[in-house]
Amino acid sequence: MTTSTSADPPPVAAPVPTGVLTPRAGMRRQLGTDTRYVLLGFPVALAGFVVLFAGTLLGTGLLVTVLGLPILAGTLQTARKLAAVERQRLERVLGHPVVRPEYREPAPGAGTWRRILVPLGDPQYWLDLLHALLKLLFAVPSFGVTLTWWAGAVVGTLYWAYDWALPHPEENEGLAELLGLGTSPAARIGLNTVIGVFFLLTLPLVVRGCALLAASPGRALLTGVAEMRQRITQLEEQKRAAASAEATALRRLERDIHDGPQQRLVRLAMDLSRARHQLASDPDAAGRTLDEAVTQTRETLAELRALSRGIAPPILVDRGLPSALAALAGRGLIPVELRVDPELATPDGRLDPAVESTAYFVVAEALTNVAKHSGATECTVAVTRHGPTLTAAVTDDGHGGAHLAKGHGLAGIADRVRAAGGRLDVVSPAGGPTEIRAELPL
Structure with a gap:
C-alpha cells in the first residue's frame, strides 16, 4: 500500500510569464480601456437613444393600425443588438464575463405574426430598450468629466512647451496673478504644471469612476436580471441535487444495514x-x-x-480532512498515492465542516468505484486549495469509460457536489486513464 500525505516535490521558482502585466502596466491598460469605453459610449448612446426613441414613439403612435406592432418589434430587436454590443464592452471594463440572458425565440416554423409578437412578450427586450433610453443620462456626465480630466492632464503637464506661443496681455489678470504668485513666466508655468500633475495623478481614479458610472445601467438592466435568474436556477438545482443526494444516501444506508x-x-x-x-x-x-x-x-x-x-468518520471531525483521507487511502484495495495541500493540515487550514464532509465523500465514493469497476492497478488522490476553491481529484490507470449517466455511481457524487455549490468533471476516455475532479467553493 502506497500512501503519502504530502509527496509533492519542493517548489521550484518558475520563470515569470511574458504575458503578466506589472501593476503600472495594468493601470495604464485599465485607463485606456475605461477611456475608450466612456468616449465611445457617448456617441453610441446618443445614436441609440435617437433611433430607439423615434422607433418607440412611431410604433406606439401607430398601434391603432397594423403597422405599430412590426415597428415596435423592430425597435426591440435593434435594442437587443445594441445590448449585445454593450455586454461585450462591459466585459472589458469590469474585467470578467457577464451573464447573457436567455431571450424567448419563436418556435421553428412559426408564422410572421408569431415572430413579431415574441419580442413584445419578453421582458428582457423591454429592459434592453429601457437601457438604451436611460444610457444617455449616464453617458453625458461621464463623457464630460473624462474629457475634462484628460484635457486638464495634457494641457497642464505640457504647458511649459507652448506658454511662449500664447498671448499674455497685461490688462488681463491670470490665475497666477490672482493667487498672488506674480506675472512672471515661471509662475504661470509652475502653477499650470502643478494643476496638470494633479489631473494626471487623479486621472485613473476619476476615469475609472466615470466608466463604472456609465456602466451602471448596463449592469443593472442588461446583466443584473439575468444574474438573478441564473442564481435562482443554480439554487433550485442545488436544492434538487441535495434532495437527490440525501435520498440516494438513505437508500444506500438502508440497503447496507439490511444486507449486513x-x-x-x-x-x-x-x-x-x-x-x-x-x-x-x-x-x-x-x-x-x-x-x-x-x-x-x-x-x-x-x-x-x-x-x-x-x-461521518470521527477522524474527519477530530483531526481534519488530511488525516481522514490518509486513513481512507490506507484501507484502499489498490495502492493509493495521496497528495494533500500542506496548508490543510495546519490548525488554521481547517475548512468548513460541510466542505470537508463533501470532499471526503467524493474521494471515498470515487475510490470505491475505482476498486469495483475500473480494473486499475494504482490510483492518485490530490486535494489542493486555490484561493476560494478546494479541488479534489482522483485519477486511476483503469480501462476508462466512466460517465455521469443517471443510475451510475458517479451520479450520486455529482448530486452531492452540486448540492454544495460545486462542480464535478469526469474525463474518462476508453482505455483510460480516468480523472474525477470536484471543485468546491469555500
Whole structure:
C-alpha cells in the first residue's frame, strides 16, 4: 500500500510569464480601456437613444393600425443588438464575463405574426430598450468629466512647451496673478504644471469612476436580471441535487444495514436462542454456539464501524480532512498515492465542516468505484486549495469509460457536489486513464 500525505516535490521558482502585466502596466491598460469605453459610449448612446426613441414613439403612435406592432418589434430587436454590443464592452471594463440572458425565440416554423409578437412578450427586450433610453443620462456626465480630466492632464503637464506661443496681455489678470504668485513666466508655468500633475495623478481614479458610472445601467438592466435568474436556477438545482443526494444516501444506508448488520443481528438472536436451549442438554454445544455469537457480534461491530466511516468518520471531525483521507487511502484495495495541500493540515487550514464532509465523500465514493469497476492497478488522490476553491481529484490507470449517466455511481457524487455549490468533471476516455475532479467553493 502506497500512501503519502504530502509527496509533492519542493517548489521550484518558475520563470515569470511574458504575458503578466506589472501593476503600472495594468493601470495604464485599465485607463485606456475605461477611456475608450466612456468616449465611445457617448456617441453610441446618443445614436441609440435617437433611433430607439423615434422607433418607440412611431410604433406606439401607430398601434391603432397594423403597422405599430412590426415597428415596435423592430425597435426591440435593434435594442437587443445594441445590448449585445454593450455586454461585450462591459466585459472589458469590469474585467470578467457577464451573464447573457436567455431571450424567448419563436418556435421553428412559426408564422410572421408569431415572430413579431415574441419580442413584445419578453421582458428582457423591454429592459434592453429601457437601457438604451436611460444610457444617455449616464453617458453625458461621464463623457464630460473624462474629457475634462484628460484635457486638464495634457494641457497642464505640457504647458511649459507652448506658454511662449500664447498671448499674455497685461490688462488681463491670470490665475497666477490672482493667487498672488506674480506675472512672471515661471509662475504661470509652475502653477499650470502643478494643476496638470494633479489631473494626471487623479486621472485613473476619476476615469475609472466615470466608466463604472456609465456602466451602471448596463449592469443593472442588461446583466443584473439575468444574474438573478441564473442564481435562482443554480439554487433550485442545488436544492434538487441535495434532495437527490440525501435520498440516494438513505437508500444506500438502508440497503447496507439490511444486507449486513441486520442479517448478522438476526443470526445472533437465533444463536443465542439456540444456546439457551442447549445449556441444559449439551453444555459443550452451547459453548460453541456462544463462541459463534461472539464472533458474529465482533463482525457486526466491524460492519457498523465501516458504515459510520462512510457517513461521518470521527477522524474527519477530530483531526481534519488530511488525516481522514490518509486513513481512507490506507484501507484502499489498490495502492493509493495521496497528495494533500500542506496548508490543510495546519490548525488554521481547517475548512468548513460541510466542505470537508463533501470532499471526503467524493474521494471515498470515487475510490470505491475505482476498486469495483475500473480494473486499475494504482490510483492518485490530490486535494489542493486555490484561493476560494478546494479541488479534489482522483485519477486511476483503469480501462476508462466512466460517465455521469443517471443510475451510475458517479451520479450520486455529482448530486452531492452540486448540492454544495460545486462542480464535478469526469474525463474518462476508453482505455483510460480516468480523472474525477470536484471543485468546491469555500
